[in-house]
Structure formats: structure tokens, C-alpha cells
Amino acid sequence: MTEHVTLTVNGQRREAEVEPRRLLVQLIREDFELTGTHVGCDTSQCGACTVHVDGKAIKSCAMLAVQADGSTITTIEGMAPEEGYHPLQQAFWEKHGLQCGFCTPGMIMVAADLLARNANPSDDEIRHALEGNFCRCTGYQNIVAAIREAARTMQAGATAPTPASSQA
Amino acid sequence: MTTDILGSSVKRTEDPKFITGKGRYLDDIKLTGMVHMSILRSPYAHANIRSIDTTAAKAMPGVLAVIVGADIPYNPLPMAWPAGGASGLQNNVNTPRVLATDDVKWTGEGVAAVIAETPEQAVDALDVIAVDWEPLPTVVDSEKATQPGAPQLHENAPNNIVFDWTVGDKAGTDAAIDNAEVVVRQRIVNQRLIPNPMEVRGDIGWYNPGTEEYTVWMSSQTPHIQRLLLTAFVTGIPEHKVRVIAPDVGGAFGTKIFCYADMALVMFASKLVGGRPVKWVETRRENYQSTIHGRDHITYLEIAGKKDGEITGLRVKTYANLGGRLSTIGPGIPTTLYGRVLAGPYKFPNVHCEVIGVYTNTTFVDAYRGAGRPEATYVVERAMDLFADEIGMDHAAIRRKNFLPNDAFPYDNPSGLGTAVNGEKVYIDSGNYEPALDKALTIVDYYLLDEKRAEARKRGKYLGVGLSTYIEICGVAPSKWIGAVGEGWGAAMWESANLKVHLTGKIILTMGTQPQGQGHETTYAQIISSELGVPMEDIIVQHSDTQGTPFGYGSYGSRTSSVGSTAAIKAAGKVREKAKRYAAHMLEASVEDIEVDGANYRVKGSPDKVKTIQEIAFAIDLGFSLPDGMEPYLDETAYHDTPNTTWPFGTHIAIVEIDEETGHVDLVRYVAVDDVGNKINPMIVDGQLHGGIAQGVGQALWEGAIYSDDGQLQSGSMMDYAMPRAAWFPNLELDETVTPSPVNPIGVKGVGEAGAIASTAAVSNAVIDALSPLGIKHLDMPYTAQTVWRAIQGAKGGAAGAADHTNGSNGKGGQA
Numbered sequence: 006m007t008e009h010v011t012l013t014v015n016g017q018r019r020e021a022e023v024e025p026r027r028l029l030v031q032l033i034r035e036d037f038e039l040t041g042t043h044v045g046c047d048t049s050q051c052g053a054c055t056v057h058v059d060g061k062a063i064k065s066c067a068m069l070a071v072q073a074d075g076s077t078i079t080t081i082e083g084m085a086p087e088e089g090y091h092p093l094q095q096a097f098w099e100k101h102g103l104q105c106g107f108c109t110p111g112m113i114m115v116a117a118d119l120l121a122r123n124a125n126p127s128d129d130e131i132r133h134a135l136e137g138n139f140c141r142c143t144g145y146q147n148i149v150a151a152i153r154e155a156a157r158t159m160q161a162g163a164t165a166p167t168p169a170s171s172q173a
Numbered sequence: 174m175t176t177d178i179l180g181s182s183v184k185r186t187e188d189p190k191f192i193t194g195k196g197r198y199l200d201d202i203k204l205t206g207m208v209h210m211s212i213l214r215s216p217y218a219h220a221n222i223r224s225i226d227t228t229a230a231k232a233m234p235g236v237l238a239v240i241v242g243a244d245i246p247y248n249p250l251p252m253a254w255p256a257g258g259a260s261g262l263q264n265n266v267n268t269p270r271v272l273a274t275d276d277v278k279w280t281g282e283g284v285a286a287v288i289a290e291t292p293e294q295a296v297d298a299l300d301v302i303a304v305d306w307e308p309l310p311t312v313v314d315s316e317k318a319t320q321p322g323a324p325q326l327h328e329n330a331p332n333n334i335v336f337d338w339t340v341g342d343k344a345g346t347d348a349a350i351d352n353a354e355v356v357v358r359q360r361i362v363n364q365r366l367i368p369n370p371m372e373v374r375g376d377i378g379w380y381n382p383g384t385e386e387y388t389v390w391m392s393s394q395t396p397h398i399q400r401l402l403l404t405a406f407v408t409g410i411p412e413h414k415v416r417v418i419a420p421d422v423g424g425a426f427g428t429k430i431f432c433y434a435d436m437a438l439v440m441f442a443s444k445l446v447g448g449r450p451v452k453w454v455e456t457r458r459e460n461y462q463s464t465i466h467g468r469d470h471i472t473y474l475e476i477a478g479k480k481d482g483e484i485t486g487l488r489v490k491t492y493a494n495l496g497g498r499l500s501t502i503g504p505g506i507p508t509t510l511y512g513r514v515l516a517g518p519y520k521f522p523n524v525h526c527e528v529i530g531v532y533t534n535t536t537f538v539d540a541y542r543g544a545g546r547p548e549a550t551y552v553v554e555r556a557m558d559l560f561a562d563e564i565g566m567d568h569a570a571i572r573r574k575n576f577l578p579n580d581a582f583p584y585d586n587p588s589g590l591g592t593a594v595n596g597e598k599v600y601i602d603s604g605n606y607e608p609a610l611d612k613a614l615t616i617v618d619y620y621l622l623d624e625k626r627a628e629a630r631k632r633g634k635y636l637g638v639g640l641s642t643y644i645e646i647c648g649v650a651p652s653k654w655i656g657a658v659g660e661g662w663g664a665a666m667w668e669s670a671n672l673k674v675h676l677t678g679k680i681i682l683t684m685g686t687q688p689q690g691q692g693h694e695t696t697y698a699q700i701i702s703s704e705l706g707v708p709m710e711d712i713i714v715q716h717s718d719t720q721g722t723p724f725g726y727g728s729y730g731s732r733t734s735s736v737g738s739t740a741a742i743k744a745a746g747k748v749r750e751k752a753k754r755y756a757a758h759m760l761e762a763s764v765e766d767i768e769v770d771g772a773n774y775r776v777k778g779s780p781d782k783v784k785t786i787q788e789i790a791f792a793i794d795l796g797f798s799l800p801d802g803m804e805p806y807l808d809e810t811a812y813h814d815t816p817n818t819t820w821p822f823g824t825h826i827a828i829v830e831i832d833e834e835t836g837h838v839d840l841v842r843y844v845a846v847d848d849v850g851n852k853i854n855p856m857i858v859d860g861q862l863h864g865g866i867a868q869g870v871g872q873a874l875w876e877g878a879i880y881s882d883d884g885q886l887q888s889g890s891m892m893d894y895a896m897p898r899a900a901w902f903p904n905l906e907l908d909e910t911v912t913p914s915p916v917n918p919i920g921v922k923g924v925g926e927a928g929a930i931a932s933t934a935a936v937s938n939a940v941i942d943a944l945s946p947l948g949i950k951h952l953d954m955p956y957t958a959q960t961v962w963r964a965i966q967g968a969k970g971g972a973a974g975a976a977d978h979t980n981g982s983n984g985k986g987g988q989a
Contacts, residue, residue: 040194098185101185110194139371140371146863
């Protein structure tokens, strides 16, 4: 038995036939082949699978694909403008906010959610916003620095491109 | 020759793919016709297998095959690093089979596998495999496992002992302790940890029926070693018929060094299903049960010395838990990488260490970041504080008094670095310990901290300060030393590099090392850019595929920057020499008259007579006009066997505040002054230190793998294991001293593990220091609020904590 789902993913209409037990993260990774969203823990602790559903950061391993039917999804692949990078991507690069890179998409997605709610977070606020996202490489220090840097550049109004999906 | 590129914080060339979601990790790979494997794992920690019925599973939808151990003609996995050394050697080896046949020794040992069209179908079919189990008694504690009457795991290992290994001067150390003015004794536990790379392990096996060749993709730190182990030891398939590829590796921390059963299983399975690629990716729960764990030592230490603080002897007996069967280099970690470095940065005249390697009904234990050296540092640095507290000496002063002097190097320490029968030795390469200590003390205003202690007490907090003045050993080598001391070849030795300058002047450096997030593609390119004067964007660095890279040992033990970089520099040197010879030919000059300045090769005294390396490469690669005896193509390979190990060092200081009411420990400040020699890329070095420190702090404050007495892993998922989170850390404050290593041409020492080696002891010492006003001399990690609260209550005489106040560890303490 399968269900039909229709979603907007990174600005594009996508459809699939899914088993009711299929997780949103499996739909994204396996059916839509957007493998930038990662599975790290299976139990909704690590946040490597974080995507935006209707503009909010959620863990896509904790949502069924059928629950996401009709929603608008942004993944890491949808964050950059046509040319260059999202300020968070740029800041993670500049500030050495990643090492193995496995947690990075989830970190960037959760940080984008934070900065949408709080344009000028303190270090404490940044660290608490990362409560549900684990990194084993960086000790979090340069992730915090990168998010602080991105907040600064985005506030400076430099170029804060809107993710593709929100334009759809 | 160097230019500014070496030593500068160049942004990583790896990053664009990772920040855009275009990294390619094992689970991101989809191959045509690919099918999926899932492994049935033992629910018992110790049991015999009476029978396995796979009939129902074979009839499940989508199932192509069900495999049990008896189906597989392969050998058990190899063990490549027996406990070497001079005395007491035993190695009662038992390693896992690809799937268990007769019995299981830990919860999570694989007993059957299903191959199906989809991952879900494979998992569904596991549920209907019927195993008839005969449960057996279990033991999970390494000390208890050696006692009379303990359950026995293996016939060839009486009392569950894998080896009883010693190092150092026993008679001298015994005499030092017997004759000492002061002796302090303490039992300390270095608890078991789960390494937790964010990417779990996985493999894809593909048998090509046309060529009878295998390709195995695996998340690995050591593709060449795995090809060797899987062919020569496990499967019997000829080495040249197997290709191993490691895609992007999402962290490893030691766990991906080793040969695991699943690697052979996907090879067998692919052939069984007619050459369809077979993918297996472990769940996080499987990772916790069946990928290696780290640490797990129980240690009795005795430190002896004079009332003025001079240490005269250190005697250590350690029970090292190695799990139910041995991992690839399990015995090497608590012996060479632990016992041989127990003297730390100190001029201890006498050190003796006995390590008993033990089988228990737990997951196998092997190298986790630091691997032996964090355990040694923990013992030595706790011992220094215990001794200082006994004689009433300041914790910084006792370290300073016992440091090796600056003229001691190269230094042959007394815990057995030079035990080779043929005289081969490795030395501590260089050191200068006091400046790092002084710098760290200055940064924290060490001598003004009593005011802060008093201020904290007014707020209901105990403030504690912990020092860790560590050293560590990187790039274990040279090969002849490893061979001479009987370490087995699992220790790793030399490294390799191939450098090609193509017709268009673009450069490909191909390495035998294997990154897992360290930024090798950037740092090697910096080195080659510096060596050859070519811009970084004209250089790419390749690795991770046994087809096309020279044999190399991979990346672990902080060996890449010292050993791997030197191989790359040697290859560049060969390229430069050949280019010089050709420049002489082109410019009609003698080779001796060619000067090299970056990419320019010019005739001395004739600045207009110049050729660039790109022009030279074009001409050599075409080969239209080669001098007699010169082969075409600017393509050189170098193998480098380093003459010695390298020894980073430094001082870390942790400051904690403990809440008197709740026992909660807050890490309020962390200062690290590290000396890792010269730096190729300071930004990357800092990142390595941050991550290492966080892992070491994690052990001290939160992490621990917990088994029930019947061998169930109770910390079996990230819901139950305390993975450190961002909000739990202060901003880490880093500083440096720089003492170049004389071992390699760029003076680097290695940095992958230093943070993890130093930080556990620093935080532990800070917590005990904070609790010392209550009379607490030692407490075992991790310092969760419950553990600390109980200790506080016990010290105050409250009933709640009385039973646990010493955490079972202090009973044999005291002093002679």
C-alpha cells in the first residue's frame, strides 16, 4: 500500500508514491536524490537531517513523508543563490565551521532558522539554538563563530539572498 | 624552500561541496542494480548458537539471499598488532568471524545477514530468522573477569587474559617505591567511551563476474590496509583482484582504521547474488554495539617521591578491557601507546607498567582519538596532583620541578621506548615545557585564583583549577623500530606520495594517506605550492582509492602531517631535481649553475635565462628533446620512513565551578597552550585542537558507555549516551609555543589527537581540586551531577552519598 505525496522542494514541484512508514528524510534522500540531508542517529538527537518545512527547521527523520504532503521544503541544496553562497555557507567556509562536513547541512539549516527569528543572537543564544544538532569534529567553537559572522553580514544587509523555495 | 603559503590559514578547498550538500559519503552512493544488506545481531552478550532457521526469511518479499556463518568460507578477521615488548608476552588471540558460527561474545555480534531489493525488506526479513540460543554467564568488568570463578570466554585464554605485558625497570621502580619518603596509591578508572563519528560506517561490495574482480567502497581511514587484510588474511581473494575506495568520510576518530566483518560480508554477498552491488550501512545502534569502543582501563597507580616534590618512581598496573574478541590493533593500544609513554614530560628515573589485556562480554575496544595516550596522560596527571596534595605542594610547582630540562632532547624515557633487542630506539624528539606552562598560568592569572575561589564560595559554588601538562607521540615509526620491538606491522610506518606535473602545468599529488575531515587536500596543496612555486589552484590532491594511489597506511595516530607531508616533500624534491636537470639542458648550462626560485629555474648570473616549471614540464612530458638517460614525464613517487616519532606537548588549564546544592559541574574556562611544532595551516590546527579538547572534556564530564551485568549496552543510542552539545562549552582559549620538530623538513609534530589527550586530565583535576576542601582526593569520571552530588554528600557525612562517595575507587588509596 502506498500513498501519493506532492511537495514543493527547493522551489520545484515533486511527487512520489511512498509507503506510509517512509520518513521525510528517506523521501528527500532516496526518492528525490537530495543527499545533502544526512542521517546521523536514527533517534532524532543529532540534527544532521534538519531541513525547513514551511519555513521552519525540523528534523526530517522525525516526520513521515505523508505528513509532509503539500508542504514546502528547503534543503541544503536550495540555500545558495544562483551565483555564490548563502551568507551562512560563506561564513562556515570563512570561519572553518566544518571539518568532516557531515553535520554541516543540518547546522546551516538550523542556523538559518535561528537568524530568521533572531537577527543578532548572542553566543549563548547561538549555542542554545544548536541544542539539537551534534558535531563531533569542531567542538562547536567555529560553528558558533560562523553563525555570528553570518548574522553580522546579513545584518549589514550585504546580500541576504532568499532561499529558492520561499520564492516559489 | 618555503613561501608564505606554508603556515597561512588558507580556506579549505574541500569546503564548497560540503557547505552546499554535495559531499559524497558512503550512503549517498547509488549504483545500478544495487541491493541492500541488513545484519541480524546477537541479543545476548554470551551465548552458544544451537541452530539458525532462515526458511521463513528466505520467503519474505524482496529477499534474494540469507547468509549464516557456516555459508562463508572466509577466515576470522586478522589481529595485526600483538602486544609486543620484552617480557610477559602472551597473545591469546580470538578475533570475530565474518558471521558468528558457534557462539557470540557480545550483544551485537553478527549472526546472519539478509540481502534484499530494498533496505526495508532486508530489515523486515531479519525479524523472522529463528535462532535457538543457549545463553551463558557473562562478565563485563575487566578486573572481575580475571578473578577465579569468572565466566570464561575462550578456551585459549585462561582467566580471560589476552596478555600480561610489562615495560620499564621493575627492580628499580620497586626499590624507588620501597625507599621513598612519600608514596601515594590510587585506583582510577578510565571509563569506556563510544567514539561517535557523525557518519556511521558502511560498505558497498561489488563483484564483477566478467573480470572476477571486486570493488569495495567503505567509510575508512585505511583503504590500502583493508585491501591487504581482506585479501591476504580474510577472504583469500588475490590482492590485485580487489579495489577499495573510501568516499568522503564523515568523521572517524579511530573507528574507521579497522577491518570489520561487514567489509568481507558485502564482498561475499555480491558474488552470491550474481554480481549486483550490495550496500550495507549500519544504524546508529549498530554503530554503538559493533563498531569499536575506546578506553576502558582500571588502573592501580603508585607514585613515589621526596617531600620536596621530586618524583622518584611510578608503578602502574592496568586492566585493559579489550571486549569479547580482539579488534585489528586492540592489544597495541594499551601497551605501546600507553605503557611506553607513562613518564609524560617528566624526568622520572623509574617507571614500571604492567598491563593485563582482558576479554569481557562487551564490544571490542581499539583506538579512539588519542588511543592509549589519553589514558597514560590521565594516570600521570592525576598522579602528579595526588602526590602534590599529599605533600602540600602547588600543582604547577610540582610539574615544573619534574619537567625534563631543555637539554634532555633527544630523550630516551625510562618506560621503555628503547626496548628493542637490536638497539633500535625512538626518542622524544624535542621539547621545551616550561614556557607553555608559564603562558597558560599567566592567561588564567593562576596566582590570583584564590580570590575567585572565595568569591565562588559566596555563591554556593566550589571553584576548581586543573592542570594537564601533557606530551604525546605522533607518527609511530620508524619501520625498523617497529619490527625490532615486535610490535607487529599494524603500528604503521612509512608513507607514500606521487606527484605528476602534467603537460599544461597542472599538478596532481596522489597520497597514501586518507582524510576524514582534517583538510588534507588543502594542507598538502599548501606544501606543494610552497615547494614548487605553483599556485594552489593548479594543484589537486587525490587519495582514498587503492587504484591509482601508491600504497599507504592511511591516516591515524596524528601521522599525516609529519610522515605523509615528508613523503610529499620528497616527491616534490625529486620533481625539482629532474626539472633542474632539464632546465640545464634547455638553457645549455650545467645543473650546478641552475638556481631555483619558486617556479623559476634560471642560470646563475644570467637572470634572463629562465624557464618556468610549467615550461619544463611541457617539454619533459612531450619528450621531443630529452637528454641522454632522462625518462619522459615529470612524475615522481616517494616513500618516506620517518627516522623518529614526533612529540607535541603543552599545558591545558580547566576552571570549573561546582554547584554545592546540585553537584552540577560547569566548565567556566578552558585555556590550552599547545606546542605542535610548526603549523602548515594554523586555522586547521586550531580546529583540530577545538575538536580534540571537546572530546576529552566530554569524557571527563558526561560520556560513558554503560553495560548491565548481563552485557546489555544500556547507553545504546544517542538518546542514552551523553553526546556533548554546544551550550555545554565555554569559548576555548588557545595559545601556542613553537618548538619545531627536527624529525621532518617542515618541523611539524602532529595535532589530530593532542586536544583529546590533554583535556580529560585537565578537567578531572579541576573537578577534584574544586572538591578538595571537602577532603575528596579522587573521584572517577564522568562527573555527572549525580556522581558529584553523591560525593559531596558522602564527604559531608550524609547517608545518601556515603556508599558511593569514593565511587568504589578510593578504598585502596592512602599513603605509605
